[in-house]
Structure formats: structure tokens, C-alpha cells
Amino acid sequence: MRDCPECGGPVEARFHYCPWCSAPQRRKLVEFFRPHEELEGDQGKALRVSRYFGSSEPERHIRFSVWNETGSAEAAVSLDEEEAQRLARFILVHGPPKASRPHLLETVRGLAAGRGRG
Numbered sequence: 001m002r003d004c005p006e007c008g009g010p011v012e013a014r015f016h017y018c019p020w021c022s023a024p025q026r027r028k029l030v031e032f033f034r035p036h037e038e039l040e041g042d043q044g045k046a047l048r049v050s051r052y053f054g055s056s057e058p059e060r061h062i063r064f065s066v067w068n069e070t071g072s073a074e075a076a077v078s079l080d081e082e083e084a085q086r087l088a089r090f091i092l093v094h095g096p097p098k099a100s101r102p103h104l105l106e107t108v109r110g111l112a113a114g115r116g117r118g
Contacts (some may be wrong), residue, residue, distance in 0.1 A: 002015070004018040004020065004021060004023055004025070004027075004057070005023070005036075005055065006018060006021050006023035007020050007021040007023065009021065009064070011025060026052060026059070027052070027053040027054070028050050028052045029050070029051045030049070030050045030051075030055065031048070031049050032046045032048050032067075033046065033047040033048075033049065034046060034049070035047070037103055039045045044068060044069035045064060045066055045067060045068055045069070045074075046066075046067045047065075047067075048065065048073070049062065049063070049064055050063045050065070059107045060080075060081055061079060061080055061081070061084075062075070062078065062079045062081075062084040063076060063079075064076065064077055064078075064079070065077075065079045068090075073087070098116060099118070
């Protein structure tokens, strides 16, 4: 049993909302990501990323889970804020190269062929 951070009423751990004031007991954002289209082994799966907010360090974390086509989580791992920031930097720094701007000659050829920009 714990106390609701909004009203102070007692709330069982299994409840997602306070039975006294209806306040959510865990605040989070959730996003699902599709698998790579060309990797057959990942078809039917999804990556769910949940960011939990809270007043204490253990409450604030990011959870990654792999879901299958039946809607069940196959695996999950949580990262603390610092490790999640390290992951974000890794993805950003080692991401795909930025698309280069077309050269003037390519632009002129496209215009001559009747293809506008945009």
C-alpha cells in the first residue's frame, strides 16, 4: 500500500489510478516503433518505448520492450535517465548521413525534363 501523491489516500500497488481522486499513479509517455520493413525476422514485432516520470530517481526511467504479433512483450529492459541520454547521443551521432543538396547540374537537368523542385 502506498499513498496517492495527489490526495494522500491509500492506494494498492496494483492500481493505476487513485480510487479516491482518480489521479494517475504513474505518469508516462508511450510510443510504438515499427520494425525494419526488409528484415523478415522482425516482421510482426514492434518496439515499445515508455518514458516514466516521477518524483524519485527509480520512478524516472525509460523502458524498452519488444512486442510480438499477439500483443505480448517478449523482452524488456529499463534504462535510467543518464543511460537513456547516452543511447540518444549514440543514435544521433551514428545516424544516417544527411542527404546532400542536389548539384546545380542535377537541378537544371530536372527542370529541363519538366520536373520541378518540391
